[in-house]
Amino acid sequence: MAEPNENEQNPLDIDGSHFNADLYLERLLKCANLRQIMDKEAEVVTQSQFLQSEMQTLVYENYNKFISATETVRKMRSDFKIMQEEMNKLSENMNKITSFSAQISDSLKESGNNVSRLCGTRQLLDKLQFLFLLPSQLNKAIEEGRYGDAVHDYTHAQRVLHKYGNQPSFRSIQTECSEIIRELKRTLRDRLLNPETTASELAESVGLLRQLQEPDLSLQDTFLSCSESRLDQHLQVLSSMVESTDILEWVEKCNNMLLADLGIVISCYHDMFQEKENTNLPDFANKVMDQVFRLFEEVVRRPENIGTEILIRGLDKFFRKLQAMTEIISSESMSSKAIDAVTQCIQHKTTIQYQAIQSQFKESLMKVRQSLASKGSENPDLKDILNSLQVYLMQKIQASLLDLMAFLQNNLSFGLKTWCAHAVADNCWTVISESMINLSDMVKNMACLQGTNNNIPFELLLILAKLCLELQDNGVTTLHSHLLKLLEEAAPGLVVENKDTNSIMVHLSTAAQTALDSEVVYIGQTAAQMLRVSVLARDWLRAPEPRGPRAVCRRVVETLASADSAASQLFPTSIKQSSDSSRRTIWSRAPSSFSPINRIFSERIEVFSPAGADRAALSNGALKVALKALVECVRLRTFGRHGLQQLQVDIHYLQQRLSCMGNDERLLNALLEDALASAQLRCVDPQLMEPSIVDIICERG
Known part of the structure; x- marks a missing residue:
């Protein structure tokens, strides 16, 4: 900010307000040669001409604006005069309209009263006509299946019938309508008991019966009983599909058929009996869902559904539907059961994993046993056999851990849940621990059989003992570190408790000692x-x-x-080395x-x-x-x-x-x-x- 002030107060600044021409000319004559002075003169002349031209342009523009403003003021004066004349005429016309309106109102006052009386009479006649035609309209609506229209017409006329039903002219109408409505109630109840009736039709029937003053408690029990019979049919269909379909098809059928109808039943129940205490609804919903979970567990355990991808896809669809059902049912146990369904699937997959590891490792041992038994005079490379078995077992366990990590995919409805990550972590450790314990038991059994079954080569016992010792020293620690790495990649920030490896070490050490002793x-x-x-x-x-x-x-x-x-x-x-004395x-x-x-x-x-x-x-x-x-x-x-x-x-x-x-x-x-x-x-x-x-x-x- 200091530099502009200095330029404005500089007497040598030609554009400043404190410019001193004599001092500027004296400074120029001292510092510049003749050529520079002539160039400066030409520059000053050019700038002066340019400034003079700009000033003339500004003068002309301001003059034109002044002329335009003058014409505008003159025009406004004439327009205001015309507007004043129009306003005066408008005021006179409004006064005339007001006087004419008052005259018309006075002349039509008596006619308006007559018209009002006639309209009231017409409405009364329409009501009477509606009452006289009510029985036939009710019969027609019932025959056409328009039960809602029949109930609406009856409830609309019910107050008048109750008020004037004692009069002879209305008594027969009331009696006939009561008989028709009694038959309608019977029809609606038969409709409730019909197994072909849909959930929405059940809700409609219950709603109409409530409008006809049926007791709510009886309707609640009837509605739930009829809904249960219909849902039982769905359960039978799903039960028959357990042995013949895969998990995806079963879940699609369950979601679109049974759970959809259950949601409609519960929603309609809340809509119809929202002011009542829903004492029977939680038990009803839990009873149905318990059977659903039981069938789902049977489907999961079928051999055709052991594939991780198909199992996870079916589980994801089922869990999403259960989350929606949780909001509808409003049951505390529903959410926990949905979580249990996921954890049970993870546990089932875990059981399959370590059982497969055990069976495959047994097959590998059988091949090794056969090769050792048929070795003849050849000396097999036991170190190579040991390394092959150890690498095979470690790879199988690591592949199983990676397979279980599929439950933590981000696109799954339960993949980012903390409880799911903990369940996967616990079950992955179960795969490691159970595989090691199964290996230990297998080694112990073979060692015990060595005394009675001489077909077991002693080299195999040495290999298994060394394998247990290697896993005790490095294998379990390596697998635990690998598990932590997989969990960090699949669920960043997950806090996992350190697993106790001592018991596994004891199992492996005991098995190795048993094999060596044998x-x-x-x-x-x-x-x-x-x-x-x-x-x-x-x-x-x-x-x-x-x-x-x-x-x-x-x-x-x-x-x-x-x-x-x-x-x-x-x-x-x-x-x-022994000494000579020995x-x-x-x-x-x-x-x-x-x-x-x-x-x-x-x-x-x-x-x-x-x-x-x-x-x-x-x-x-x-x-x-x-x-x-x-x-x-x-x-x-x-x-x-x-x-x-x-x-x-x-x-x-x-x-x-x-x-x-x-x-x-x-x-x-x-x-x-x-x-x-x-x-x-x-x-x-x-x-x-x-x-x-x-x-x-x-x-x-």
Whole structure:
């Protein structure tokens, strides 16, 4: 704002009010050359001519406006004079019209009174004519099915008939009309009882009976009873459609037929008896809707409706109709039942999902079991089988979770509801938990059957045990994180409670331990059975001089080595390198060192202790079972010298081959020493061979 003020007060500004021509000219002569001065002169002359031309134009325009204004004023003066003359004439004419109107009113006053009396007489005659023609009009309207017109005419004339019905001229009319109306009431009641009558016709009949002064309580019961019989027919039709149609067709039929009629019945009931207490209506509506929900549940459970898309489309249409019905029925339980219908569908879909996962996983296990049973001499890649099963199970569960997220689509009437999101979240977790628990139960059952059904490969138990441990460590957490991610995408801002994974972890851990224990016992008992038969069936007193280890020892080593090799593919190895001192021979002790007194104070070996999830622990468990059986069988036999030496060779062979399995050579040596010591105690001529000879025999054998 400061700059314009400075320009206006500048004496050198040619456009300002404080312009000083002498000072401007002096400044120009000092600062400019001749050429610039001449150009400035030409510019000033041009601007002066332009301004002079504009001033002339403004003068001419103002002059023309002044002339036009003068002519307008002159014209207005003449127009006002004409208007004044017209107004005067109009005033005179109005005065004349007023006087003439007064004269006409005085002359027609008596005639107007006569006309009024005649009109009143005409109306009275019309009423009398209506009364005399009323019976015939009522009969005609009833014959033509115009029950509403008949009731309207009767109620219109009813007051006059009640007032003048005692007079002889009207008594017959009243009697005849009463008889006609009595027949009309009977007709309307028959119409109510007719199953072919529509809901709107029922409402019309009840409304007409109410106009004819029928008791409201009786009409309420009759209306609801007739409506119930009609709705029962719809329910029978819907019930017959349950086994033959899909959910979309059933819902369309239910919405357009039963629920539409129910809405009409309730609306008409409210319109007709709005001033009365609707004591029977809630029970009536709840009774009908309970049957509808029961049929809907049967439709949902049909195998043809297990597809998520068709189930959701049918459920959405049904829920939208239920929301509309909630506003009509005004029942507190109706809204909760509609929500229950959605949650039950989600729960049903959830049950189908984890049952399908269980059945499909069983089929995969059956294929794995068959492939392991028919492997022959080949060594299958157990790690690859484990990864395939784990990936397959995880993908199936994740696909089921994604399938359930379809219930949270934005275009669904219930998709954005908080209760629906919580129901989906809970049921998704149910899929995860039930799948894990079913897997655990399946593993436990197979482990229990291992003792009675030898067709189950022990490799399968190892795979299932490792699978349970992998799911316990990472699988459940991964699925839980995946579920939270899906919920965040489908229902942003939804607050979901953290799920308790401890119980699932316990199930998986217990199943894994059961499978490992069963595998250890199976391998140990298989080897123990071979040793038991070989010991108990041989005559050790008459045994020949040993030439090498017996064939049963080789089979035992092969069995234990096969199990150890399978365990090494799946479980970590913690085998420690044995020291040279642990590889000592075990036949150098005297029999007295293994006396019963020494055994009492020796460390107790727990044969059937829980197996650890480790290759060495599994091998140790099987070794304990097998060698403990060898010890017990040796104690039941009597040995000769060659029999004792044969057992010495066998034990040395077992020590050489089994020392690479497990990580507890002390345990291995203790059991083998116990077996040899027991044989020495049971031998009639306890003479052991030299260790070097035993080594030669074992190498040669």
